[in-house]
Each structure stands twice: as C-alpha cells, then as structure tokens.
Amino acid sequence: MTTPVQAATTEVLEPAAAGSKTRGRRARVHAYQLLCVVLVLLLWGAVTVSGLFTASSLPSPASVATEWLHLLGAPVFWQAVWDTLRGALVGLLFAGAVGVPLGLVTGTYAAAELSSRILVDFLRSFPVIALLPVFLLVLGSTPEMKSTVVFIACVFPIFLQAQYGARSVPPMISETVRAYRIPRLLRYTKVVLPSATPSIMTGLRLAATTSILVAIGVEILTTLPGIGHEVTQHQQNGNSAVAFGYIFTAGLLGYGINRGSMLLESILLRWRPPAHTV
Amino acid sequence: MSRTFLVSALNQLWLPVLVIVLLWVGTAGSTNFYFPPFGDMVGAMGANLAHGGLLEDLWFSLKNILAGLGLAIVVGVLAGLIIGEHRRLRESLGPVLDFARATPTVAFVPVIILTLGIGATPKIFLIFLGSLWPILLNTISGVEGINPAVLETARSYRIPWQLRLRRVILPGATPQIVAGVRVALSVAVVLMVVSEIYGSPVGLGNFILRSGSSFAVTDTWGGTLLIGLLGYGLSVVLLAVEHVLLGWYFQRPPRVRRNTQGLALLEREALTR
Numbered sequence: 001m002t003t004p005v006q007a008a009t010t011e012v013l014e015p016a017a018a019g020s021k022t023r024g025r026r027a028r029v030h031a032y033q034l035l036c037v038v039l040v041l042l043l044w045g046a047v048t049v050s051g052l053f054t055a056s057s058l059p060s061p062a063s064v065a066t067e068w069l070h071l072l073g074a075p076v077f078w079q080a081v082w083d084t085l086r087g088a089l090v091g092l093l094f095a096g097a098v099g100v101p102l103g104l105v106t107g108t109y110a111a112a113e114l115s116s117r118i119l120v121d122f123l124r125s126f127p128v129i130a131l132l133p134v135f136l137l138v139l140g141s142t143p144e145m146k147s148t149v150v151f152i153a154c155v156f157p158i159f160l161q162a163q164y165g166a167r168s169v170p171p172m173i174s175e176t177v178r179a180y181r182i183p184r185l186l187r188y189t190k191v192v193l194p195s196a197t198p199s200i201m202t203g204l205r206l207a208a209t210t211s212i213l214v215a216i217g218v219e220i221l222t223t224l225p226g227i228g229h230e231v232t233q234h235q236q237n238g239n240s241a242v243a244f245g246y247i248f249t250a251g252l253l254g255y256g257i258n259r260g261s262m263l264l265e266s267i268l269l270r271w272r273p274p275a276h277t278v
Numbered sequence: 279m280s281r282t283f284l285v286s287a288l289n290q291l292w293l294p295v296l297v298i299v300l301l302w303v304g305t306a307g308s309t310n311f312y313f314p315p316f317g318d319m320v321g322a323m324g325a326n327l328a329h330g331g332l333l334e335d336l337w338f339s340l341k342n343i344l345a346g347l348g349l350a351i352v353v354g355v356l357a358g359l360i361i362g363e364h365r366r367l368r369e370s371l372g373p374v375l376d377f378a379r380a381t382p383t384v385a386f387v388p389v390i391i392l393t394l395g396i397g398a399t400p401k402i403f404l405i406f407l408g409s410l411w412p413i414l415l416n417t418i419s420g421v422e423g424i425n426p427a428v429l430e431t432a433r434s435y436r437i438p439w440q441l442r443l444r445r446v447i448l449p450g451a452t453p454q455i456v457a458g459v460r461v462a463l464s465v466a467v468v469l470m471v472v473s474e475i476y477g478s479p480v481g482l483g484n485f486i487l488r489s490g491s492s493f494a495v496t497d498t499w500g501g502t503l504l505i506g507l508l509g510y511g512l513s514v515v516l517l518a519v520e521h522v523l524l525g526w527y528f529q530r531p532p533r534v535r536r537n538t539q540g541l542a543l544l545e546r547e548a549l550t551r
Binding site: 029032033035036037040054056057111114115116117118119121122125126127128129130131132133134136137138209212213216217220221227228231232235236240243244246247248250251254255257258 | 394
C-alpha cells in the first residue's frame with residue numbers, strides 16, 4: 001500500500017510520467033468502484049435468494065430494477081417526484097431568503113450572536129417533524145404545510161452557517177472598512193457577503209439534503225402526494241419492489257442534490273484560493 | 279474568571295429568558311383553540327409526566343435512541359477505522375457509501391415497520407440505519423485526515439498496531455467521529471419521532487399523534503415541547519462528552535483553533551456533512 005506521501009514524491013520525481021500514471025490510477029479506481037457496486041448488488045441478490053427475508057420485506061435487485069424502469073415511463077412517478085421536489089424547494093428558498101440576511105446581520109454584531117446562541121441551539125436541535133401533529137391541526141394537510149415544515153427545518157442550518165461566515169471576515173479587513181467609513185450596505189454586499197459565501201454554500205448544501213428528507217418524512221406521515229406517499233401506498237399493497245424503486249429514486253435525488261451543490265460551490269468559489277478546505 | 283463567566287452567562291441567557299417570559303405573559307389570556315397559553319402547555323407536560331403515562335413514553339423513546347445510536351457508533355467506528363486505514367478499500371467503496379448516506383432513511387420507515395412490526399426492534403433498527411452513515415463516513419474521513427507525517431513517524435518507530443490504533447489513529451479521528459455522532463443524533467431523533475408517529479403503541483411520537491387526533495391540543499403542544507427538550511438535552515450531554523474526550527483538542531493554541539469552541543464545532547460539523 002502506498003501512502004500519500006510516497007505517491008507525492010514519486011510524482012515529483014517523474015513529472016513526465018505523472019500524467020499517464022494518474023490517469024491509469026484513476027481508471028483502476030473506477031474499476032474497483034464498479035466492482036464494489038456489483039458486489040453489493042450480488043450480495044443483495046444472494047440474500048433475497050437465500051430466503052432469509054420474505055419478498056415483501058426485501059425484494060430482489062432484479063425486480064426493483066424492472067419496476068423502476070417501468071416507473072420511469074409513468075406520469076404518476078414524475079408527478080410524485082415533482083411534488084416532493086416542489087415542497088422541498090419552496091421551503092428551501094424561503095429558508096435561504098430569511099436565514100442568510102438574518103445570519104449575516106447577527107454575525108457582524110458579537111452581542112447579537114452571543115444573545116441568540118442558546119435560543120438558536122435549542123431550536124436547531126428541535127426535531128421539526130415533531131411539529132407535524134400540531135401543524136396538521138393548525139394548517140391542515142396542505143402542500144403549504146409541507147413547505148412550512150421544510151422551511152423551519154432548513155432555516156437554522158442556513159442561519160448558523162451565514163452567521164459563522166460573517167464572523168470569518170478577517171479583523172484587518174473589517175478594521176480597514178471602518179477606517180474608510182464604507183457605507184453599511186456596501187460593506188454587506190462587497191465585504192461580508194463574499195467572505196461568507198463559502199460558509200453559506202455549505203449551509204445551503206446541508207439544508208438541501210434536509211429539505212428532501214423532511215419533505216419525504218411529511219409525505220409518509222400524511223396523505224400529501226409525493227415520493228413518501230407512494231412508498232407507503234405500494235408497501236401497504238404488497239408491491240415492495242415498487243416501493244424500493246421510489247426509495248432508490250429518493251436516494252438518487254439526495255445524491256444528485258449533493259453532487260450538484262458541490263459543483264455549484266466550486267464554480268461560485270473559483271475566485272477563492274483552495275486553501276479553505278483545511 | 280468567575281466574573282467573566284457570569285457576564286457571558288448573562289449575555290447568553292437574557293434573550294431565552296425574555297422569550298419565555300414574553301411567551302408566558304403574551305399568551306396567558308389566549309382563547310385560541312389551537313394556541314393555548316404557554317403556561318398551560320408546560321403545565322400539561324408536567325401533569326402528563328407525573329401521572330399521565332408520558333414518562334413511559336419518554337423512556338421508550340429514549341431507550342430506542344440510545345440503543346440504535348450506540349449500535350451505530352460501535353459498528354460505524356469499527357468499520358470506519360478499517361476502511362479508513364486501507365486506501366484502496368476507501369476509494370473503491372466511496373460511491374456506494376455516498377449513495378447510502380444520500381438515501382433518506384425516513385423512506386424506509388413504511389417498509390420496515392410494515393414488515394417487521396410496531397415493536398421496539400424495528401425502531402432501533404431504523405435509528406441504527408440512519409445514524410450509521412454519518413458516523414461511518416466521518417470516521418473514514420477522520421482517519422484519512424490524520425497528518426501523514428504522524429503516520430510515517432509511527433511507522434518508522436515500528437509502533438505495534440494495537441498501540442498505533444489506540445494512541446494514534448483513534449485520537450486523531452475522534453474530533454471527526456464526535457462531529458459525526460452529533461449529526462447522527464439529530465437524524466436519530468427525527469427517525470424516532472417519524473417511526474413512532476407512523477406505527478407505535480407507545481412513545482413520544484405516538485403521544486403527540488394520539489393527543490392531536492383527539493384534539494387535546496394542550497397535550498400535543500406539551501408533548502412537542504418535551505420532544506424538543508429531549509433533543510436539546512441529548513445534544514447538551516453530547517457536548518459534555520465532547521469536552522471530556524476532546525479537552526486536548528480545544529487546548530491547542532488559538533492560531534490553530536482559529537475560533538471559539540462553538541464555532542469550531544459547527545465548522546467541523548459543517549465540513550464533514
């Protein structure tokens with residue numbers, strides 16, 4: 001096994017060969033990754049064949065794959081995905097619109113950050129989904145209720161990351177800004193916001209994953225349409241392969257959102273030296 | 279020392295206290311059916327805890343969280359140490375583990391509860407399943423992030439692997455592991471609530487569902503408040519554990535640490551999600 005240090009030194013010693021070498025290594029890594037996926041699928045298949053679980057609790061990978069391909073052609077499926085995504089996105093957008101400005105402003109004043117710390121900590125550790133019975137009573141079972149729950153779940157990670165980002169402005173720069181009497185609005189748009197952007201992006205990424213999770217959770221517990229509702233319906237009717245197809249879709253959504261926001265992050269932060277990744 | 283502590287405590291406490299007082303006084307005369315007076319909510323929580331069976335519900339939920347989370351910590355840290363130590367294994371398993379973590383565990387709630395029943399075991403399994411991924415992935419990246427110079431030194435001194443594991447790898451990865459447990463804790467509480475609302479004869483989730491569907495709104499609010507206190511209490515306990523385990527980490531010079539504790543925690547938590 002080569003350690004990173006050894007790998008680094010060999011690359012420095014042979015700069016000409018480094019390009020093809022890393023390419024070969026990457027191809028090998030991809031091959032191993034593919035092998036792992038195949039192994040997991042084989043293991044899953046073996047477990048279902050062994051009869052350890054009934055087909056209703058763990059369908060075979062082949063049946064899930066065929067059902068999933070069938071789903072791709074069904075308008076019901078796309079409607080469910082859209083319902084979940086819309087609920088998650090609306091909540092997320094509102095959370096960003098409220099959390100980012102509030103976080104930036106409280107982050108620039110130490111007293112505000114200190115005073116709100118315990119309150120925010122409590123609200124952040126609150127499992128928002130527990131508000132569901134109350135919300136069902138107050139707001140009823142509507143798509144707006146779903147977005148409201150998503151909003152509450154997402155606003156705190158975004159708020160905290162924005163606050164943290166605003167505090168990361170180097171003291172030298174904030175002193176300079178003060179010395180030049182830069183107007184407050186200009187200070188927020190040109191100094192605080194840019195230096196807080198990496199942190200805000202992390203917050204948005206966390207919140208994006210949470211938003212999907214919460215939206216599906218709400219759908220499972222209520223009769224609101226969406227991926228979670230479809231999973232419940234099909235599992236209750238004994239079509240566990242279809243239910244797993246929907247779960248797989250949920251996984252794809254989560255994975256896609258994570259990947260997408262990482263890409264967006266790297267594009268938005270291209271101006272920044274990569275040193276911030278510790 | 280004690281004076282600065284007092285000032286900082288006052289600085290942090292005045293707003294929460296003010297909010298509670300405002301809620302208490304402001305809603306005292308509330309006649310709205312859906313928003314009963316705050317004092318009544320707290321009263322309902324106390325009364326149900328004393329002789330309404332809420333204590334049993336609390337114990338059931340707490341037990342499931344601790345069992346599922348404990349199991350996830352044991353499995354996640356062990357597997358994470360093994361995977362993190364082998365570069366090839368780490369690289370090959372990357373996409374599979376990323377996908378597993380990205381899959382929302384709540385989607386498994388109907389499948390597991392409908393097939394395994396409404397007892398405690400399916401709930402512990404769900405909590406385990408949800409908490410495993412953040413802990414596992416954080417342990418892996420914790421091991422991966424140990425300074426190569428440290429590992430090289432351990433190797434050149436031919437430190438035996440047991441000692442290396444106990445004195446080098448595990449302490450080096452602990453800050454990240456604890457951050458993973460913190461993420462896992464919030465996942466665990468959500469899964470606890472969802473699985474109990476979905477299908478359970480007992481538990482806090484079941485309590486708020488039961489009281490909500492029988493329109494005992496004050497009880498519902500009281501139960502919801504208790505769940506919030508449970509989540510906050512668990513995260514405070516974790517913070518205390520963190521201080522004991524990671525005292526050395528926070529004692530590093532300020533230049534390395536860069537920020538106050540709370541922020542350092544948040545930063546690590548954010549970086550590892």
